[in-house]
Amino acid sequence: MNITVLYGTESGNSELIAEDLAAKLNEDHTAEVFDLADFDPNNMTADKFYILVCSTHGEGELPNTALPFWDALNAAAPNLDGVRYAVFGLGDTFYEETYSHGSEILDKRFTELGAKRVGEYGRHDASSWDLGTDLALEWLPGVVEAFEAETVS
Amino acid sequence: MSTTPSVAIIGSGPSGCYLAQGLRKHWPEADITIFDQLASPFGLVRYGVAADHQSTKAVTRQFDRLFERDNVRFAGNIRVGEDVTLEQLQQAYSVVAFATGLTQDRKLGIEGESLPGVFGAGVITRRLNSHPVVEEGPTTFGDRVVVIGNGNVAMDIVRFLIKRPDDYEGSDINDALVESYNAARAKRIDVVGRSVVADAKCDALMVKELGKIEGVRFSTAADCTVPEGADRATSGRIEAVRELNELEPAGNVDTEVVFHFGYAPEKIIGETSVTGVDFTPTTSAGEALHIEAVSVIAAIGFELQADASQMFGNDVPQLTATPETGRFGQGLYRTGWFKRGPRGTIPENRADAKEVTDEIIADVEGGVITTLPSQTGFAALPESVQEKAVSFVDWQRLDAHEQATANAGRIRTKISDHAQMVAIAKNN
Incomplete structure (x- = not known):
């Protein structure tokens, strides 16, 4: 299976999680990691599985490194029919109203453009002091399974 | 090699x-x-x-x-x-x-700065964080405190001045300092910054966080209309200040916080210790301001x-x-x-x-x-x-x-x- 792990980050936590997920995935699959800042949304294809790891900035906004991707995504509005992705969102319940909203912005847009989210929506809460990687690695097998189930059917 | x-x-x-x-x-x-x-x-x-x-x-x-x-x-x-x-x-x-x-608090560079009762925000933050190498200082700041600066560090200081020991659940605050301060809390806090609301350095989230603390009435005379074409951070900040100004305080109100935007400190007044601060407006619309104070906490950056x-x-x-x-x-x-x-x-x-x-x-x-x-x-x-x-x-x-x-x-x-x-x- 060919997997692209994309991350959008402010403090580096999402990057670390993305790298840990890719390392784990590379045990059985082929996974590549990209900062959203260096990834062109026009390159998203239906034969790959995308895992998005994205934090939340300020008042429920996208993190800094996701902004160029967001602009490109809106400018090109590529047809993402057949593209499947999973989301692991980072946020902080200290800011209740906007908790984990950063990743949700991209999730919503992906869906609007025709892509389909598979598996459970993963979340990490900075207020919990849980290690994001621990939660993400627990979450990973479920979404991989969900993707595989999709491909078979 | x-x-x-x-x-x-x-x-x-x-x-x-x-x-x-x-x-x-x-x-x-x-x-x-x-x-x-x-x-x-x-x-x-x-x-x-x-x-x-x-x-x-x-x-x-x-x-x-x-x-x-x-x-x-x-x-x-x-x-x-x-x-x-x-x-x-x-x-x-x-x-x-x-x-x-x-790490060193930037000096105000005005007359009266060396009077007893003038403190740097960084020193207070470090003491609240139990820093091992920090100068001694008081645990109380009198009834009336002027905070100079309107960045996020100033908001940290305001939060400390209005919170009570119970508000620090889940933190690692220096409890001895917080309890000692709480026994002789400031009743009125004036927060004075050089910038107008639109240009203030604080984030909207920091302002909103203040509004969650009980027992405090917030006010400002500042103009809180969002200018046309303002970016999201700016409009968010202005909205947050306006909401704070309109907020109906929760709990027993015993503390007042007044924000002043667009004033630069000119002189700290006092003979043996601080009694007040004179400010000059940074906008043509403003008028000179004198605020009485027992303590001044400067949060204007670091050097x-x-x-x-x-x-x-x-x-x-x-x-x-x-x-x-x-x-x-x-x-x-x-x-x-x-x-x-x-x-x-x-x-x-x-x-x-x-x-x-x-x-x-x-x-x-x-x-x-x-x-x-x-x-x-x-x-x-x-x-x-x-x-x-x-x-x-x-x-x-x-x-x-x-x-x-x-x-x-x-x-x-x-x-x-x-x-x-x-x-x-x-x-x-």
């Missing part, structure tokens, strides 16, 4: 840790040591980020991995210029990078600590000389606030550390830096330095002790005596 450098990073705050991350990624085998003058790592995250902002401090979970898994060495309890000279560091390491930050000269002798690098580069000498680099000045949040300094990482990589690979066989890193330092250093495993012992001895409702109780920190860390 090797193309893998040995790297000494001075300062284990976020900038130093981000730099180590970048360099480790490029050179998995390099000897990388992060030095700190304290027995504890993480600098500003532990002592500058407010004690009630634990989710910001949680970035240390990311940095832990440098030391636990990625083989970056922590050498705490080592002061450059005292325990080890810069020359000794350069003999042992081919790259020496300073990430020592800016280079006076003892930085100890590290460099007379050649302290200028802060603004070459901000576009991290290099300031052969094999010498800097990153973070010590390079860019006191601006930007932790993520912005991550971006800066990445730039300096790239610069170091280019210099090493371009042959600007050669690593001598004798520059093996930590092992090449004098034995006395190696022995004095507090390792990461040592720190974890202190960390566990602080967590195990936490007061009720707190996640840790920090040891504020440095000799004791070292003793617990080294299990002496």
Whole structure:
């Protein structure tokens, strides 16, 4: 299976999680990691599985490194029919109203453009002091399974 | 000659840790040591980020991995210029990078500043974070306090002045200080900043957080209309201030906070101690302002600590000389606030550390830096330095002790005596 792990980050936590997920995935699959800042949304294809790891900035906004991707995504509005992705969102319940909203912005847009989210929506809460990687690695097998189930059917 | 450098990073705050991350990624085998003058790592995250902002401090979970898994060495309890000279560091390491930050409160530079009753915000923040090397100060500030500045540090100070001990659930605040302050709380706090609301430096989230604290009435006479074309951060801030102004206070109101935007301090009044502050308007619409006060807390930014000269002798690098580069000498680099000045949040300094990482990589690979066989890193330092250093495993012992001895409702109780920190860390 060919997997692209994309991350959008402010403090580096999402990057670390993305790298840990890719390392784990590379045990059985082929996974590549990209900062959203260096990834062109026009390159998203239906034969790959995308895992998005994205934090939340300020008042429920996208993190800094996701902004160029967001602009490109809106400018090109590529047809993402057949593209499947999973989301692991980072946020902080200290800011209740906007908790984990950063990743949700991209999730919503992906869906609007025709892509389909598979598996459970993963979340990490900075207020919990849980290690994001621990939660993400627990979450990973479920979404991989969900993707595989999709491909078979 | 090797193309893998040995790297000494001075300062284990976020900038130093981000730099180590970048360099480790490029050179998995390099000897990388992060030095700190304290027995504890993480600098500003532990002592500058407010004690009630634990989710910001949680970035240390990311940095832990440098030391636990990625083989970056922590050498705490080592002061450059005292325990080890810069020359000794350069003999042992081919790259020496300073990430020592800016910790000294910037002075107001006005008459009356040296009167008793005038304090710097950084000192108070460090005391609330139980910093072991900080000047003594009072625990109470009188009935009326003027906070000068309207950035996020000023908001941290306002939060401290209006919170009660019960409001620090889940933090690692210095309880003795908070309780002592609470016994003689400020009744009125005037927060005065040079900027108008649209240009103020504080984030909307910081303003909104104030509104969640009970027993406080907030007000401002400032114009809170959002100007046309304002960006999201600006309109968010203005809205947040307006909401605070319109907020119906919860609980028993015994504290008043008044925000004044667009006033610069002109003179602190008082004969034997502070009695008030005179301000001049920064806009043509404003009028002169006099505010009575028992204490003044200045939160107008940070500058280079006076003892930085100890590290460099007379050649302290200028802060603004070459901000576009991290290099300031052969094999010498800097990153973070010590390079860019006191601006930007932790993520912005991550971006800066990445730039300096790239610069170091280019210099090493371009042959600007050669690593001598004798520059093996930590092992090449004098034995006395190696022995004095507090390792990461040592720190974890202190960390566990602080967590195990936490007061009720707190996640840790920090040891504020440095000799004791070292003793617990080294299990002496």
